[in-house]
Amino acid sequence: MAGAGGGGCPAGGNDFQWCFSQVKGAIDEDVAEADIISTVEFNYSGDLLATGDKGGRVVIFQREQENKSRPHSRGEYNVYSTFQSHEPEFDYLKSLEIEEKINKIRWLPQQNAAHFLLSTNDKTIKLWKISERDKRAEGYNLKDEDGRLRDPFRITALRVPILKPMDLMVEASPRRIFANAHTYHINSISVNSDHETYLSADDLRINLWHLEITDRSFNIVDIKPANMEELTEVITAAEFHPHQCNVFVYSSSKGTIRLCDMRSSALCDRHSKFFEEPEDPSSRSFFSEIISSISDVKFSHSGRYMMTRDYLSVKVWDLNMESRPVETHQVHEYLRSKLCSLYENDCIFDKFECCWNGSDSAIMTGSYNNFFRMFDRDTRRDVTLEASRESSKPRASLKPRKTQEKAASAGGPVWFRPRRGARQALLLTWRCS
Amino acid sequence: MFARGLKRKCVGHEEDVEGALAGLKTVSSYSLQRQSLLDMSLVKLQLCHMLVEPNLCRSVLIANTVRQIQEEMTQDGTWRAVAPQAAERAPLDRLVSTEILCRAAWEQEGAHPASGLGDSHTQGPVSDLCPVTSAQAPRHPQSGAWEMDGPRENRGSFHKSLDQIFETLETKNPSCMEELFSDVDSPYYDLDTVLTGMMGGARPGPCEGLDGLAPATPGPSSSCKSDLGELDHVVEILVET
Numbered sequence: 202m203a204g205a206g207g208g209g210c211p212a213g214g215n216d217f218q219w220c221f222s223q224v225k226g227a228i229d230e231d232v233a234e235a236d237i238i239s240t241v242e243f244n245y246s247g248d249l250l251a252t253g254d255k256g257g258r259v260v261i262f263q264r265e266q267e268n269k270s271r272p273h274s275r276g277e278y279n280v281y282s283t284f285q286s287h288e289p290e291f292d293y294l295k296s297l298e299i300e301e302k303i304n305k306i307r308w309l310p311q312q313n314a315a316h317f318l319l320s321t322n323d324k325t326i327k328l329w330k331i332s333e334r335d336k337r338a339e340g341y342n343l344k345d346e347d348g349r350l351r352d353p354f355r356i357t358a359l360r361v362p363i364l365k366p367m368d369l370m371v372e373a374s375p376r377r378i379f380a381n382a383h384t385y386h387i388n389s390i391s392v393n394s395d396h397e398t399y400l401s402a403d404d405l406r407i408n409l410w411h412l413e414i415t416d417r418s419f420n421i422v423d424i425k426p427a428n429m430e431e432l433t434e435v436i437t438a439a440e441f442h443p444h445q446c447n448v449f450v451y452s453s454s455k456g457t458i459r460l461c462d463m464r465s466s467a468l469c470d471r472h473s474k475f476f477e478e479p480e481d482p483s484s485r486s487f488f489s490e491i492i493s494s495i496s497d498v499k500f501s502h503s504g505r506y507m508m509t510r511d512y513l514s515v516k517v518w519d520l521n522m523e524s525r526p527v528e529t530h531q532v533h534e535y536l537r538s539k540l541c542s543l544y545e546n547d548c549i550f551d552k553f554e555c556c557w558n559g560s561d562s563a564i565m566t567g568s569y570n571n572f573f574r575m576f577d578r579d580t581r582r583d584v585t586l587e588a589s590r591e592s593s594k595p596r597a598s599l600k601p602r603k604t605q606e607k608a609a610s611a612g613g614p615v616w617f618r619p620r621r622g623a624r625q626a627l628l629l630t631w632r633c634s
Numbered sequence: 635m636f637a638r639g640l641k642r643k644c645v646g647h648e649e650d651v652e653g654a655l656a657g658l659k660t661v662s663s664y665s666l667q668r669q670s671l672l673d674m675s676l677v678k679l680q681l682c683h684m685l686v687e688p689n690l691c692r693s694v695l696i697a698n699t700v701r702q703i704q705e706e707m708t709q710d711g712t713w714r715a716v717a718p719q720a721a722e723r724a725p726l727d728r729l730v731s732t733e734i735l736c737r738a739a740w741e742q743e744g745a746h747p748a749s750g751l752g753d754s755h756t757q758g759p760v761s762d763l764c765p766v767t768s769a770q771a772p773r774h775p776q777s778g779a780w781e782m783d784g785p786r787e788n789r790g791s792f793h794k795s796l797d798q799i800f801e802t803l804e805t806k807n808p809s810c811m812e813e814l815f816s817d818v819d820s821p822y823y824d825l826d827t828v829l830t831g832m833m834g835g836a837r838p839g840p841c842e843g844l845d846g847l848a849p850a851t852p853g854p855s856s857s858c859k860s861d862l863g864e865l866d867h868v869v870e871i872l873v874e875t
Contacts, residue, residue: 295687297687386687432694433697433698454691487668487671490698490702494695544671544674545674547678550689550691
């Protein structure tokens with residue numbers, strides 16, 4: 202498994218200082234394709250971190266209880282559970298493989314001792330229950346210690362089985378399988394604030410599910426044109442509002458966000474609000490649409506704002522203002538002049554995620570070459586950090602990096618060119634506790 | 635178009651004919667590089683990973699880019715559509731088959747709306763939610779087969795134009811392309827400068843779809859030399875004035 206884990210904590214005043222807490226995964230450069238992490242997500246309390254990979258596996262890390270004798274040590278994360286969530290499948294009708302790669306993981310709010318999460322690949326969503334077992338019953342009447350059935354006629358006395366402690370065993374079991382509701386590839390799942398329903402979005406449709414019901418889902422958005430040849434726009438991400446269980450948003454490949462209210466109609470094809478920034482005609486190019494395509498949308502914890510990530514920037518929107526974002530932060534503006542090359546090597550289609558911190562005071566997103574960018578909304582300062590395991594020792598502070606275009610020399614400009622397969626900090630999740 | 639504006643300004647100064655020629659070279663260079671972008675986009679559309687379904691978002695974005703280029707080239711009058719019957723049969727067949735493979739990802743459910751979704755939409759009260767039962771889920775197998783069997787009958791406007799694009803692409807043989815590019819001594823990365831900095835100034839008018847694509851008359855020589863031919867022609871006019 203390849204990946205890196207980091208932790209941030211405020212240190213002195215309101216400045217964020219970042220350092221590596223732990224690095225999980227393979228050290229060497231050659232990583233198997235199946236081990237590449239495709240999604241990460243902290244749970245609500247921050248005690249558990251789930252990762253999904255291209256091989257369909259989910260690995261959950263748990264934060265160790267902080268030792269009272271070392272109150273300043275940051276809790277370390279260790280492997281808690283590993284299970285195979287999805288297997289590759291073959292669609293016989295289309296003669297196409299369905300990848301087992303985990304596209305998204307979302308935790309459910311914890312309601313009892315067990316933990317629940319939703320994991321999805323391109324076509325099927327599964328609800329997994331992760332529970333602990335640390336006791337074992339011994340002294341059964343009808344069977345031996347090794348499990349063989351005892352002859353009932355030989356039992357002369359009855360005893361009450363007693364519970365004995367055992368080594369902690371963490372079991373993951375699939376509780377629900379939500380299948381066959383998506384023709385296109387699922388890109389998002391989002392648990393509703395009512396804790397009973399969730400949505401799943403593919404390229405053209407969004408479905409609403411009840412967590413208890415697997416054989417039926419309701420279609421709430423359908424942007425498939427009657428004639429597929431007229432298709433010019435797809436859904437790229439969707440999320441439920443954190444507090445209003447009737448509100449959700451979805452973003453598109455044309456850089457628009459639509460907010461829908463499920464109370465207004467059964468099929469939310471007509472949006473309640475439409476967010477789009479007017480295009481700057483002076484910077485229009487053949488790549489304008491591609492770089493405006495939104496790769497991620499996230500509500501703030503307060504529910505007042507939402508953040509969108511397109512290829513070159515992150516934008517913060519006030520839900521009360523549809524005409525333009527209230528903040529725009531450039532992530533890697535130096536790439537704007539290289540768009541054609543990025544188009545050629547397909548990097549322009551990379552989908553970056555973004556996230557809010559717990560207090561909504563800062564936002565973070567990734568970039569190329571293991572850089573990630575953090576924007577402090579209060580101080581209006583931003584910092585670029587490199588999440589590279591070679592350059593950082595555990596617990597050493599990450600030094601801010603400057604990105605610069607190398608000056609043109611006599612022979613011609615040499616510039617920083619993200620290559621396919623180069624390390625990309627695509628995935629982010631911020632522990633909110 | 636930005637480059638055209640440059641041309642007109644230079645024409646006013648007679649001592650600046652060199653500037654005019656440089657401007658023309660920029661025009662020609664832009665056209666070549668735009669053509670290169672178009673070719674690249676078509677290759678991307680054709681190269682689908684056929685074991686796994688291609689990414690629909692990526693395909694849509696590339697197709698929209700192709701459409702933009704097409705529209706601009708139509709406005710410039712540089713778009714030449716070779717009449718279908720003039721195209722060689724063999725390469726057309728080859729291209730059509732890869733086109734179908736890419737189209738298949740879009741069109742698997744194209745003809746028939748998925749069960750339950752198309753019929754019972756209402757804008758009424760919440761109780762009218764339309765369920766998608768997974769019992770009905772196995773999609774119409776016939777539509778998939780139908781798409782594969784009858785490609786030519788089902789060509790919409792988009793695919794007609796895609797075919798025209800493919801034919802144009804096919805008529806330019808590789809050696810021809812190299813000759814064109816040998817004049818362009820700027821390194822490859824200039825493609826970025828040219829294409830990201832400028833785009834056809836006039837926004838395309840209300841999109842009539844690709845039905846409105848009027849085939850331009852073919853150039854006097856074979857199309858792969860036509861760009862240079864046009865350049866000479868324009869230079870002649872300028873020099874005369």
